[in-house]
Amino acid sequence: MRAAGLSRLRAxxxxxxxxxxxxxVRLQLQAEVFAALGDQTRLLLVAxxxxxxxxxxxxxxxxxxxTRQAITKHLRVLERAGMVRCARSGRExxxxxxxxxxxxxxxxxxxxxGQWDAALGRLQAFVEG
Amino acid sequence: xxxxxxxxxxxxxxxxxxWQALTDYRQFGEWFQVKIEGPFEAGQVSRGHITYPGxxxxxxxxxxxxxxxxxxxxxxxxxxxxxPRVDYSKETPTLVEFRLxxxxxxxxLLLTESGFDKIPPxxxxxxxxxxxGGWTQQIESIERYVTEKP
Numbered sequence: 172m173r174a175a176g177l178s179r180l181r182a183x184x185x186x187x188x189x190x191x192x193x194x195x196v197r198l199q200l201q202a203e204v205f206a207a208l209g210d211q212t213r214l215l216l217v218a219x220x221x222x223x224x225x226x227x228x229x230x231x232x233x234x235x236x237x238t239r240q241a242i243t244k245h246l247r248v249l250e251r252a253g254m255v256r257c258a259r260s261g262r263e264x265x266x267x268x269x270x271x272x273x274x275x276x277x278x279x280x281x282x283x284x285g286q287w288d289a290a291l292g293r294l295q296a297f298v299e300g
Numbered sequence: 301x302x303x304x305x306x307x308x309x310x311x312x313x314x315x316x317x318x319w320q321a322l323t324d325y326r327q328f329g330e331w332f333q334v335k336i337e338g339p340f341e342a343g344q345v346s347r348g349h350i351t352y353p354g355x356x357x358x359x360x361x362x363x364x365x366x367x368x369x370x371x372x373x374x375x376x377x378x379x380x381x382x383x384p385r386v387d388y389s390k391e392t393p394t395l396v397e398f399r400l401x402x403x404x405x406x407x408x409l410l411l412t413e414s415g416f417d418k419i420p421p422x423x424x425x426x427x428x429x430x431x432x433g434g435w436t437q438q439i440e441s442i443e444r445y446v447t448e449k450p
Contacts, residue, residue, distance in 0.1 A: 198391050205303060205417035280416065283379045284305050287411060290332055291309050294409075297331040298313040298321045 197279060200253060204272045207252040212237060213245045220255060220268035227263050304414040312406045319370045322398050334360040342367050346375070365395070373398045379413060392418040 207213055216231060232242045246266055249255040253272045257264050311318055321327045325336040329348070336348035341364060348360040362377035376393040394415040401408040 198386075198388075201416065202392075202418065209417070280302060280305065283413070284307075286379075287305060287307055287413070291307060291409070291411065293331040293333070294318075294321060295309065295311055297327070298311055298317050 197275065200272055201276055201279065203252040204254065204276050207249050207254055210245070210248075212241075213249055216242070216245055216249060217254060217268060220266060221270070225258060225265035225267035227265050231266065303417040304412060307409075307411040309409045309411070310403065310406065311409055315370050315400050315402050315407045318400055318407045318409060319373075322373045322400075323367060336360060340364045340367065340373075340375075362396075363393070366397075370400055372400075376415075394418075 208217070212235075215235075219231060220226060228239055228242055228246070231246070232239050235242065246255060246257075250257060250266075254269055255266050256269050257266050259265075321331065323340055325339050325346070328334070328340075329336050329351070333350060333352040334348050335351050336346055338346075340346055344364055346360070346362045346364055350356060350358040350360055362375040365374040365376060366372050374395060374397040376395050378388040378391060379394050379396075392415060394413050397410075397412045397414075399410040399412075401410070
């Protein structure tokens with residue numbers, strides 16, 4: 172399984188806040204995180220993993236009407252978005268939740284939101300003044 | 301998790317005054333802190349540069365969408381803090397909408413910026429396709445879930 176999402180996240184962490192590469196990575200991850208969350212099965216997987224310990228594909232498939240293959244496919248999408256990471260323990264692969272991409276996205280939206288607050292404050296002064 | 305930004309602002313000024321401040325490109329430039337090259341026109345690209353101290357190297361570029369007098373002004377753009385070294389042309393822009401409503405004391409301004417969830421076509425894959433509707437709510441509920449059980 173690819174860990175592209177994770178390595179991009181690592182890159183994001185290491186880059187200065189204003190570097191163009193950071194901005195590029197941010198744009199790419201933003202769309203992928205929303206897309207990854209835009210599916211009920213993946214939301215449930217994220218909820219399961221976010222609630223506790225890393226889990227194997229068998230554990231994640233248990234109680235679901237989806238096949239192992241289908242679950243694997245969804246995990247791959249989450250992994251590409253950096254929201255899930257895979258670690259081997261012995262012969263088994265276990266998947267763990269990584270909150271960072273959702274946090275990045277929330278921080279970004281908060282920044283844009285703050286800029287609007289400032290702009291609208293100036294608008295208010297402009298029309299009321 | 302929200303996929304849009306929404307703001308409500310009560311302004312003690314008539315709708316016509318707020319409308320001017322939004323859609324006259326020079327007045328817009330005053331408070332938005334941008335120097336725009338010419339009047340806004342629906343369907344046209346608006347260009348200029350930021351005048352906010354320290355950010356003068358940044359360009360302003362937006363595509364004006366709707367100008368419905370004293371009701372709705374909208375444009376698409378790449379939100380704030382645009383890095384001059386990044387090519388945004390391939391990215392899906394967000395949609396900014398200003399809606400005005402008359403109130404007893406002046407004007408209610410509703411601002412929405414949406415489209416943060418859109419995937420550029422060149423990146424779209426079957427596996428990424430969204431489920432039908434209702435997913436914003438799903439994300440909100442999952443976020444509650446995640447924050448309650450860290």
